[in-house]
Amino acid sequence: MTPQPPNEVLKELRSRLGITTRDVAELSEKIAESEGNPEFQISNAWLTQIENSDSVPSIFKLYSLSAIYRLKFTELLRLYGLDLQKLGLHQLAAPLPHTHLATLDVYDADRTISFPVRFDRSFDLDNTNLLSRIVELWGEVPIALIQHLDIRHGQYGYVGLQDFTLYPLLRPGSFVQIDSRARRVQPLRWRTEFDRPIYFVELRDGYACSWCDLLDDQLLLLPHPLSPCSARKFKYRIDAEIVGQVTGVAMRLTDASDSAPGGNARLPRRV
Template identity: 45%
Template sequence: MREQIGLTLRDVEIASTALSDVRGIEEFIINPSRLSDIETKGVVPSIYRLYVLSVIYRTDFSELLKLYGVDLSSTAADFTVCRPAKTHRVEIMADRGSVTVPVKFDPGFDLRQSTNLGRMIENWGVVPLQYLQELARKKYTYAYIGTEDLTMYPLVLPGSFIQVDEERSRVEEGKWRSEYERPIYFVETREGYLCCWCSIRKGEIVLQSHPLSSVQPRILKHPQEAEVIGQVVGVAMRLADWHYPSQPPQQATPELIEGEPKEVRRR
């Protein structure tokens, strides 16, 4: 790679030293003997030197990581090795690499009818992820429902991913014909995040769990103790291979009357 762009070991040392001076990071310096060991003896460079090489060689940092078995495009798939118990925001957004997306659909496809997506798509194409990112609506936040967060069970299962519209942070009040009509909100409290129904009254917010959940509703001061991030507008949820965690018997959750609990736990 170095020889392809006509650089010598000395050239790399000079360039890395210059970058070190600019950034004030001594670890950026790559002397000729160290670079030779990296190229010929399989020595793994530090993250500092790998970054410097990506700059000098005009190569994407993620591509150099692949040379050492680290593929950043696998980040989302690798999330499965760890399933956090608490609900939290999902901050990682891949902006490099490419993805295969549908580019031509069956002209007979009718949105009003259920269909097999695989048969609906006629042609696939490759699109850089950075282009897709530009199309993303900035008002959305994405979050993960913790494996032990049963607040909205069974409507929203633990382990689900949710899409939150931050422009819909005002809690709607009203009478709902079913639980599917009532807006669900993503809320940040001092203890962490949760996904729940909400109602506001006299400077307080009621964080209402699903009536079939073992989680008790709560009342907190609003907005001092609880902030509504936005309304949940999308859910990605697995319906199989999930089991309700074993736990001691719980008291029955209060029934809802016109969207309000009979009793709630204050803190």
């Protein structure tokens, strides 16, 4: 079935609300006055043209239509082919070289995603398994419900493609979950490198993800022993501030280049 053109959808929305183009013009004038910006104002002639052509409204006029028609702004954007939920996919397709904070934005909390709502009681947590075999029932869960998980206490970071500080423990291109409540270097002993706390650090010219040690007023960023990177030292709370402790990692274990036939693994140069 061919989707209804945006101009026809707008005309139908206005008709269902029982308002005229002049009513829309008067209501939009109030929005423009409230915002102090005439771009929000919609004239009778302009709306008539939009409803009878394939013209695309500006973001200001779309905002006014969203308020007047009682329709979510994201729905109007999607009507014109702009889905904000795809922003994350485009960000993944355009990775950046330097480590930085990442966002986890939900632009439409009422939209649903597939989520496991019941697990197979017979599966064993101690054994590795496929998620598809563990989940007994999948359901459509509102994104707003997922937001009630502990996401509010976490931030998310991306390890840049040129950041080999904790390589090979933490590979470039990884996404990390950060607990912003844990912002102090823990002077605790650890048994293995996997137990050692990893911190996400904000610097004057960017970010870093590494092991840390505090020596007087100096914050030391310590690389993995196999990393090509050297230790770095910054003035604590002046040139470097701890964003939080890394509590989770999403990381690829291999790249296409790593699995190429006859290819030899190479460590990057020490910097």
